[in-house]
Amino acid sequence: AQSVTxxxxxxxxxxxxxxxxxxxxxxxxxxxxxxYVQYPNQGLQLLLKYTTGATLVKGINGFEAxxxxxxxxxxxxxxxxxxxxxxxxxxxxxxxxDNNDMRFGAGTRxxxxx
Amino acid sequence: xxGVSQSPSNKVTEKGKDVELRCDPISGHxxxxxxxxxxxxxxxxxxxxxxxxxxxxxxxxxxxFSAERTGGSVSTLTIQRTxxxxxxxxxxxxxxQAGSETQYFGPGTRLLVL
Numbered sequence: 001a002q003s004v005t006x007x008x009x010x011x012x013x014x015x016x017x018x019x020x021x022x023x024x025x026x027x028x029x030x031x032x033x034x035x036y037v038q039y040p041n042q043g044l045q046l047l048l049k050y051t052t053g054a055t056l057v058k059g060i061n062g063f064e065a066x067x068x069x070x071x072x073x074x075x076x077x078x079x080x081x082x083x084x085x086x087x088x089x090x091x092x093x094x095x096x097x098d099n100n101d102m103r104f105g106a107g108t109r110x111x112x113x114x
Numbered sequence: 115x116x117g118v119s120q121s122p123s124n125k126v127t128e129k130g131k132d133v134e135l136r137c138d139p140i141s142g143h144x145x146x147x148x149x150x151x152x153x154x155x156x157x158x159x160x161x162x163x164x165x166x167x168x169x170x171x172x173x174x175x176x177x178x179f180s181a182e183r184t185g186g187s188v189s190t191l192t193i194q195r196t197x198x199x200x201x202x203x204x205x206x207x208x209x210x211q212a213g214s215e216t217q218y219f220g221p222g223t224r225l226l227v228l
Contacts, residue, residue: 045159046158104219
């Protein structure tokens with residue numbers, strides 16, 4: 001079965017600094033990979049996803065992630081953090097086309113300092 | 115212990131009929147989420163409950179969709195006058211508390227509207 005590991009349950013950056021949230025996956029077949037964001041008191045919201053094709057995926061709010069098969073990674077980055085980026089971020093993996101067996105990581109809480 | 119359970123696992127209905135989908139969260143989890151997952155897509159947030167109240171109903175796609183939760187436990191998602199575009203997998207998730215914990219997902223209810 002597929003699984004996801006997010007390194008670092010908490011990440012703190014200064015406003016304007018680079019954001020890097022790490023995600024490594026395990027899957028026996030080519031994976032579908034997702035990043036979700038959860039703002040306080042809201043449900044999960046899809047940031048971006050990789051299914052096939054280009055390995056660098058751009059999402060909403062200036063985030064992007066790169067699928068690196070050799071490293072089994074799908075790290076999330078943003079060049080310059082905004083205060084509004086403070087949230088919990090979840091990486092997810094699915095190894096089925098209908099994504100009916102999606103597994104989420106434990107989440108990384110991003111704090112942005114002024 | 116038992117995870118999140120959902121029933122029915124599959125539902126086929128005719129356009130125009132009402133359907134009820136049930137979710138039993140993990141015992142002790144105060145937050146409960148409903149998502150919809152269409153073929154090849156990530157999760158679409160519908161609604162979430164903290165206890166019996168629903169602070170965020172922004173994801174409900176139309177007034178045909180409603181949900182309730184009683185006793186801080188079981189939740190029912192009701193779709194009235196179903197349409198073909200309602201066909202999807204409806205996922206329920208629960209977490210210890212809203213906003214800060216990993217969401218544990220149920221197996222989903224696959225709804226097909228003919």
